[in-house]
Structure formats: structure tokens, C-alpha cells
Amino acid sequence: MPDLLADHGGLRIDRSTKTLRERTVERLRDAILNFQFKAGDRLIERSLCEKLGVSRTVVREALRHLEAEGFVETLPQQGPAVAKPDIGQAAQVYEIRALLEAEAARAAARMATPADVARLAAANTAIQAAFADGTGRDVLRATTGFYELLFTIAGKSVAWQLVQGLNARINYLRAMTISRPNRSVDANAEMLRIVEAIARGDGRAAAKASFDHVEKVKNLAMAMLDTAQ
Amino acid sequence: MPDLLADHGGLRIDRSTKTLRERTVERLRDAILNFQFKAGDRLIERSLCEKLGVSRTVVREALRHLEAEGFVETLPQQGPAVAKPDIGQAAQVYEIRALLEAEAARAAARMATPADVARLAAANTAIQAAFADGTGRDVLRATTGFYELLFTIAGKSVAWQLVQGLNARINYLRAMTISRPNRSVDANAEMLRIVEAIARGDGRAAAKASFDHVEKVKNLAMAMLDTAQ
DNA sequence: TGCTGTATGATGGTATACCAACTGATGGCA
DNA sequence: TGCCATCAGTTGGTATACCATCATACAGCA
Structure with a gap:
């Protein structure tokens, strides 16, 4: 597997393009930071799929990432929502x-x-x-x-x-x-x-x-x- | 939707059980912390599925979470591996x-x-x-x-x-x-x-x-x- | 008019399928 | 013997299906 980070005499091909998931994480994060979603708003998967034009897999993985970052919290039997700290x-x-x-x-x-x-x-x-x-x-x-x-x-x-x-x-x-x-x-x-x-x-x-x-x-x-x- | 966090006279039913995903996150985190995987080890999805007895969806979502926490890093065209900071x-x-x-x-x-x-x-x-x-x-x-x-x-x-x-x-x-x-x-x-x-x-x-x-x-x-x- | 039961829709959890890209192995030819 | 082309297997990305649980709406009955 080529080492994408090392410099090999400057000839290396740049293949770093973002996955749908990465772009979805960024879009959702920006949307939260820009109050397109407010604290406490539920983030319903199928609704996000429609808005973003991606499958539930992509949305779910993005939500997992944002959850670990603290942007989103998931309550059992209630699903993900924009984080609202006490x-x-x-x-x-x-x-x-x-x-x-x-x-x-x-x-x-x-x-x-x-x-x-x-x-x-x-x-x-x-x-x-x-x-x-x-x-x-x-x-x-x-x-x-x-x-x-x-x-x-x-x-x-x-x-x-x-x-x-x-x-x-x-x-x-x-x-x-x-x-x-x-x-x-x-x-x-x-x-x-x-x-x-x-x-x-x-x-x-x-x-x-x-x-x-x-x-x-x-x-x-x-x-x-x-x-x- | 019932408020699971509020106290309603003490009669509330506790339904909090962990999802497969939550348990998988914990298992993988523990495995990394206990050096069952070492820094730089690739975390191959299908291999983890076999070890953990869960589907790729569960493994992928767990990896997303651990990635955001800093336990795992994903290089393009190379896939996830245990994080190794410089x-x-x-x-x-x-x-x-x-x-x-x-x-x-x-x-x-x-x-x-x-x-x-x-x-x-x-x-x-x-x-x-x-x-x-x-x-x-x-x-x-x-x-x-x-x-x-x-x-x-x-x-x-x-x-x-x-x-x-x-x-x-x-x-x-x-x-x-x-x-x-x-x-x-x-x-x-x-x-x-x-x-x-x-x-x-x-x-x-x-x-x-x-x-x-x-x-x-x-x-x-x-x-x-x-x-x- | 209010309460209860039932049905339907909504939603998250989980599994599997398909595809493209990449890697490694093997065979053939010079 | 070495190089190149081809093929098969591996792997991550993404989509979709199915299921269980929960919530809401509606109808019927007292």
C-alpha cells in the first residue's frame, strides 16, 4: 500500500478525494454550527437522507462521528438529536x-x-x-x-x-x-x-x-x- | 415521546439497554487499550465482523465513533488502523x-x-x-x-x-x-x-x-x- | 363525551448485496 | 531469469431490505 504521506521525490499521485461520508459529516457539522439545526432538534435519518441525497448508511456513519465529537447526542428509544448540554x-x-x-x-x-x-x-x-x-x-x-x-x-x-x-x-x-x-x-x-x-x-x-x-x-x-x- | 431523564414520581420503567453498536465500540476500545491491536494495525472490517460476530454495519459505525474519538485513523485507499500519533x-x-x-x-x-x-x-x-x-x-x-x-x-x-x-x-x-x-x-x-x-x-x-x-x-x-x- | 383497543405509519437497529478500486499471484514471453 | 499482462481475491464505499418497537390517529362502545 503506497505511503500517501511520505515525499517520494515529488512524483506521487494525489488520490485523496473525500468520501460521501466525510462530506456528510462536514455538511451536518456546518449545519449545526450555523443553526440550521438547533440544540435539541431531532436528526431523523430518513429526513436527512432526503435533504442530503445520500443513503441511510452514509447518514448513520456521519451521525456516529458527530456523536463522538459531541455535536450530537443519542437517547435510547429516541434517536439522535443536536446536543444540548446541561x-x-x-x-x-x-x-x-x-x-x-x-x-x-x-x-x-x-x-x-x-x-x-x-x-x-x-x-x-x-x-x-x-x-x-x-x-x-x-x-x-x-x-x-x-x-x-x-x-x-x-x-x-x-x-x-x-x-x-x-x-x-x-x-x-x-x-x-x-x-x-x-x-x-x-x-x-x-x-x-x-x-x-x-x-x-x-x-x-x-x-x-x-x-x-x-x-x-x-x-x-x-x-x-x-x-x- | 416520554422524557426518560425526568423523575416522574419514581415509577418510570428503565429501558436502557445497549445496542450492538455501543457494545462493539466498548469492545474495540478495550481491545486497543489492552494491545490486542497495536498502534498502526489495520482494522479490517470483515475480519472484525468474524471476531465480534456482528455485521459490517455495526463494525463500520463503531469504527466511525472510535475514529472521531482518536483511537482509530483512516487513511484514504488504506482503510482504518489503530492511531499512531507523530x-x-x-x-x-x-x-x-x-x-x-x-x-x-x-x-x-x-x-x-x-x-x-x-x-x-x-x-x-x-x-x-x-x-x-x-x-x-x-x-x-x-x-x-x-x-x-x-x-x-x-x-x-x-x-x-x-x-x-x-x-x-x-x-x-x-x-x-x-x-x-x-x-x-x-x-x-x-x-x-x-x-x-x-x-x-x-x-x-x-x-x-x-x-x-x-x-x-x-x-x-x-x-x-x-x-x- | 371520554376511554380503550386496534391499526398504521414512523423510526432506529441490523443484515446483506453490489460495485469499484487495489493488491498480489501466476503464467507467458523475450 | 526478469518483466509484463491478466486474473482472482480483498477491501472499503454505498445502497437497500427487513424487522422490531414506538407513537399517533381513528373508531367503537359505554
């Missing part, structure tokens, strides 16, 4: 995010080049633009772009994978914190603290700013869940 | 573990009752017994038991899920660090530091002892990977 799990998810993002910010402060810093600043500007002109969906997407860049600069691809999965579980909470009055102003100040600390290479300050930011949104989210119950 | 990923996995376990140790120091501390001490004794009388597999299992207890005391079920997945990816590295000469003696001292710090309620010391322990095994693992390449 308040205890949500709190823990925010705590872990805070740890991982703070560590990434610390490492990014150490490793960022001036070009990196400029890119982070631009990513933050994109978040503000999304708050001003876009939808909640746009803000989530821009925020994801910022953090993806942060983790990439920090060289922490594994942590980024975990954070993506964690964020999946609290997707709708994130959407709700974004839509709070004045969240735009506070978020701007908080992200700016992170970018500025990284710009001056202050890992400790970057970690603190990042940690404080996640604590802030965690508290907003917990307050909302308390109200909703 | 040195960069392995380093990152250890770093994340260090963060999450340190945080769990800190919280456990705050929350542990005397009975909890006794259980942790017993779990540590079980690790030492496994080093003395058991196999590497026994040591891994006992160590998992210790950490499961630690995270439970700390109230961190989500972090524990993540750590389990992370450990899956470095399962064989863990087995290799365990089998080093004198690892038993060092491990005992390191775990004892953790238990003692928790016993006296010193969160900071517990976090440090836990962090140092993971740093130690990370360095052992990195040294081995360097040698192997």
Missing part, C-alpha cells in the same frame, strides 16, 4: 476552554511574528465588523477564525481540535452570549487586551486576558441558563 | 494532559473528603501492586482507575472524557514509558506527592506534583520517540 457540563466546557485558550495565548505571545500580530489584529477587526454588520452566525464564524489563527501561531493543533469539539457542545450558548446588548463593546475590549499582550510578547498578560475573557462569557452563559431554568 | 502530536497531547490533570488535582485538593483521600491512596497502592505483580496492561488499567477517581472527586467529567481520548492516542507510548527500568520507583514517588498534597488540601502543591509527573512521562516518551526515529 448547566454543569456547560460550566466545565467553559473552564477547559479557558485553560486551553490561555495556554495558547501564552505560547502565541512567545512565538508570534509581527506579521502574525497583524493577522490577529485583522481577525479581531473582522469580529467587530461582524458584530456591526453581520448576524450572530457571522460573529461566531469570525471568532472561530480568530482562535484558529491564535492556536496555529501557538503551534497547538491538537488543543484546537479539542476546543472546536468543546465549542460545538455550547454552540447555542455562544450564540446567546453574542446577542446580549452591549456584548459587542465588551468583546472588543477583551479581544484587544489579548492581541495587545501578544503584540508586546507578554505571555502572562496574554494568558490572563484570554482567561478573563472566557470567564466573562462563561458567567454570561451561566446567568442565561439560570434564567432559562 | 512526535509533535504526542508532545501536544502530553501538554494538554498536564494542564487538565493539574487542574483536576487542584480542584480535588479543595473538594476531597478523608474517604476520598483514602480511596486515592488505595488506587495508588493498586498501581504499585500492578507494577510489581502485573503486566503493563495492568499498570495502565490501575493508573486509569486512579485518574478516573481523581477527576470524579474534582467533579470534572468533561475533562475526564477528553483525557481518555487523549490517552487513547498515546496508548502505546504510555505502555513504553511504563516498561522502562526503575519507572516503578519513580512513578510511586510522583503519585505519592499528588496524593499527599491532596490529603493536606494543598491545591497548588497538588497541581504542581501532577504537572511535574506528566512532564516527566512526556520527557521519557519524547526521548523514546527520538531514539525510534
Whole structure:
């Protein structure tokens, strides 16, 4: 079996095309992240087959994947639905995010080049633009772009994978914190603290700013869940 | 659809039985963790069907789940195999573990009752017994038991899920660090530091002892990977 | 009008079939 | 003896069938 990952003098044929299953996983994940399905919505197999134009095998395998990632939960005798974490799990998810993002910010402060810093600043500007002109969906997407860049600069691809999965579980909470009055102003100040600390290479300050930011949104989210119950 | 999670005066019928798929996921995960399959081994569907006595649908869905958890990786045109991370990923996995376990140790120091501390001490004794009388597999299992207890005391079920997945990816590295000469003696001292710090309620010391322990095994693992390449 | 029984449709679980691509073995020819 | 072509077996991808369980709607009866 040829080693597709090794470099063999540059002549290797690229045969990597995505299976229907892989594309289905991506489509469903995107649909969940973009609120085409909301937390708690049932994901009925035959209905998804019709929408996506694939067989139940493909849908079922995609659901298994998303289930393991935390996007979907399956209750016995009830079938799959978009994941909706309880308040205890949500709190823990925010705590872990805070740890991982703070560590990434610390490492990014150490490793960022001036070009990196400029890119982070631009990513933050994109978040503000999304708050001003876009939808909640746009803000989530821009925020994801910022953090993806942060983790990439920090060289922490594994942590980024975990954070993506964690964020999946609290997707709708994130959407709700974004839509709070004045969240735009506070978020701007908080992200700016992170970018500025990284710009001056202050890992400790970057970690603190990042940690404080996640604590802030965690508290907003917990307050909302308390109200909703 | 009845709400299976709500309490309705205690009369509710418990119908939660596991599907073939759920049991297959567990069996395969256990087999990987117990080195019945080794890192890099191909997981051929029809062969697994014969071994497990189930259809390809059940096996494929289980593989999808384990793939998303990080136990299995699928290369195009090559099919599924037990995951084998490279040195960069392995380093990152250890770093994340260090963060999450340190945080769990800190919280456990705050929350542990005397009975909890006794259980942790017993779990540590079980690790030492496994080093003395058991196999590497026994040591891994006992160590998992210790950490499961630690995270439970700390109230961190989500972090524990993540750590389990992370450990899956470095399962064989863990087995290799365990089998080093004198690892038993060092491990005992390191775990004892953790238990003692928790016993006296010193969160900071517990976090440090836990962090140092993971740093130690990370360095052992990195040294081995360097040698192997 | 309300309750109960029955029937039908919906849904997830599981098995099997078919196909395409790939790998390895074998035979023939130069 | 080595190389090439062909064939057979292996394997993953995908589709579909069947079944059991559950939910909902409807009809009949008191």
C-alpha cells in the first residue's frame, strides 16, 4: 500500500478525494454550527437522507462521528438529536476552554511574528465588523477564525481540535452570549487586551486576558441558563 | 415521546439497554487499550465482523465513533488502523494532559473528603501492586482507575472524557514509558506527592506534583520517540 | 363525551448485496 | 531469469431490505 504521506521525490499521485461520508459529516457539522439545526432538534435519518441525497448508511456513519465529537447526542428509544448540554457540563466546557485558550495565548505571545500580530489584529477587526454588520452566525464564524489563527501561531493543533469539539457542545450558548446588548463593546475590549499582550510578547498578560475573557462569557452563559431554568 | 431523564414520581420503567453498536465500540476500545491491536494495525472490517460476530454495519459505525474519538485513523485507499500519533502530536497531547490533570488535582485538593483521600491512596497502592505483580496492561488499567477517581472527586467529567481520548492516542507510548527500568520507583514517588498534597488540601502543591509527573512521562516518551526515529 | 383497543405509519437497529478500486499471484514471453 | 499482462481475491464505499418497537390517529362502545 503506497505511503500517501511520505515525499517520494515529488512524483506521487494525489488520490485523496473525500468520501460521501466525510462530506456528510462536514455538511451536518456546518449545519449545526450555523443553526440550521438547533440544540435539541431531532436528526431523523430518513429526513436527512432526503435533504442530503445520500443513503441511510452514509447518514448513520456521519451521525456516529458527530456523536463522538459531541455535536450530537443519542437517547435510547429516541434517536439522535443536536446536543444540548446541561448547566454543569456547560460550566466545565467553559473552564477547559479557558485553560486551553490561555495556554495558547501564552505560547502565541512567545512565538508570534509581527506579521502574525497583524493577522490577529485583522481577525479581531473582522469580529467587530461582524458584530456591526453581520448576524450572530457571522460573529461566531469570525471568532472561530480568530482562535484558529491564535492556536496555529501557538503551534497547538491538537488543543484546537479539542476546543472546536468543546465549542460545538455550547454552540447555542455562544450564540446567546453574542446577542446580549452591549456584548459587542465588551468583546472588543477583551479581544484587544489579548492581541495587545501578544503584540508586546507578554505571555502572562496574554494568558490572563484570554482567561478573563472566557470567564466573562462563561458567567454570561451561566446567568442565561439560570434564567432559562 | 416520554422524557426518560425526568423523575416522574419514581415509577418510570428503565429501558436502557445497549445496542450492538455501543457494545462493539466498548469492545474495540478495550481491545486497543489492552494491545490486542497495536498502534498502526489495520482494522479490517470483515475480519472484525468474524471476531465480534456482528455485521459490517455495526463494525463500520463503531469504527466511525472510535475514529472521531482518536483511537482509530483512516487513511484514504488504506482503510482504518489503530492511531499512531507523530512526535509533535504526542508532545501536544502530553501538554494538554498536564494542564487538565493539574487542574483536576487542584480542584480535588479543595473538594476531597478523608474517604476520598483514602480511596486515592488505595488506587495508588493498586498501581504499585500492578507494577510489581502485573503486566503493563495492568499498570495502565490501575493508573486509569486512579485518574478516573481523581477527576470524579474534582467533579470534572468533561475533562475526564477528553483525557481518555487523549490517552487513547498515546496508548502505546504510555505502555513504553511504563516498561522502562526503575519507572516503578519513580512513578510511586510522583503519585505519592499528588496524593499527599491532596490529603493536606494543598491545591497548588497538588497541581504542581501532577504537572511535574506528566512532564516527566512526556520527557521519557519524547526521548523514546527520538531514539525510534 | 371520554376511554380503550386496534391499526398504521414512523423510526432506529441490523443484515446483506453490489460495485469499484487495489493488491498480489501466476503464467507467458523475450 | 526478469518483466509484463491478466486474473482472482480483498477491501472499503454505498445502497437497500427487513424487522422490531414506538407513537399517533381513528373508531367503537359505554
